Amino acid sequence: MKAPKFSYVRADSVEQVLDLLDRHGDDARILAGGQSLMPTLNMRLSQPKILIDINRLHALTGISLLGNRVRIGALTRHVEVANSAVVAQHLPLIAEAMPHVAHVAVRNRGTFGGSIALADPAAEMPACVLALGATLVLQSATSRREVEAADYFQGLYETARRPDELLVEALIPVPRAFSVSVFSELAQRHGDFAIAGVAFHLEIHRGVVADARLVYFGSESRPTLAQRAGSAIVGRSIDAASVAAAASALDSDLSPMSSPHGSSRMRLHLQRVLTRRALATAAERARAA
């Protein structure tokens, strides 16, 4: 179908965007890559009064190393993240996840911040920023605040962003020494929405897990940090017993949604399968490092 009627503003400055958001709030939508917004318009699932096109705002683009954090501007396209030497060197979790983000043509246009702003439960980047303990920067006409990823994702497509705020950048801590990350997901075809997925970030000292941030997505209403599964392997080596303990702890960490792509039970099973595989990979990577 064709998109419904809306007003369109091609913004020339961040200040203009913030002013428009201040005035229109929920009636406005930010048009960044448009790879999720345009389908919902074409299918008439959403009908905003005004689209604010931010594609000319170069201030919102770019990837840079700032001290011990990597800054990724919200308007940075997935393809730029995928090709970034900074990301490849410092954020291997995101580099590993990137090929799973939809398809070539979508990565060429879709944006890093757009994915985080939308918070689709099957999206890869929200899971990665949660696993890496990123800080998300939200700006309004009157304030600028930093929100931890752990506080940002609140529910199905629900985030801490207020209607008058624009997500401007993500600040992602460079993983410390002894860090190992693993990304894996299951989808019906490559690039389709994940029905189960994991973004793991661990610290492994001499074979012993010192810290484990095990994030699950695809099955939950939002990216979910599995506290009990993480605790089950901290202080232990990755072996059959500790992996089994982590996998069984998922019962209390997760409450998978049912959909035509898989029942709640099946998705919990798949997350356990991914947990076993990803922890085995993490152990191999720690040994090789």
Added chain:
Amino acid sequence: MSEDTAQVSLVVNGERVTRTVPVRQHLVDFLRTDLGLTGSHLGCEHGVCGACSVRVDGRVVRGCLMLAAQADGAEVVTIEGLDDTGEIADLQAAFVARNALQCGFCTPGMLMTAAELLAEKQQKSREEIRTFLSGNYCRCTGFHAIVDAIETTLAKRLGR
């Protein structure tokens, strides 16, 4: 400030085009109906099938997920332009030789996406070619012949 229409000036297949477009019109409708470039096809209109693939500023994108108003200042290449330049003449010949199309509806999009893969000039396995094409649907060929055609063209370009 915000209007129902927008002025756009862009380069399409090497020619400067200036028009007033409805802001709700997506790029591929503009190309097809306003410019008569009907090689880009309209399938699902929500970014799933890939039939509307066009090249914008050097990269393949979904023509149905971008507004015509957003193409202001852009350089757009459609399948007609790609055909004219001869950039994919070898790929087109391989599609014919391998029977990589039947109804032809998906073919322009397949060629646009495959052109980007070929432009990377990197060796790719059949599996990697399939992954690259995962955003383009063909409902006739079963994909084998399309992968054959791309694999053959890539091998020739890499001199193998």
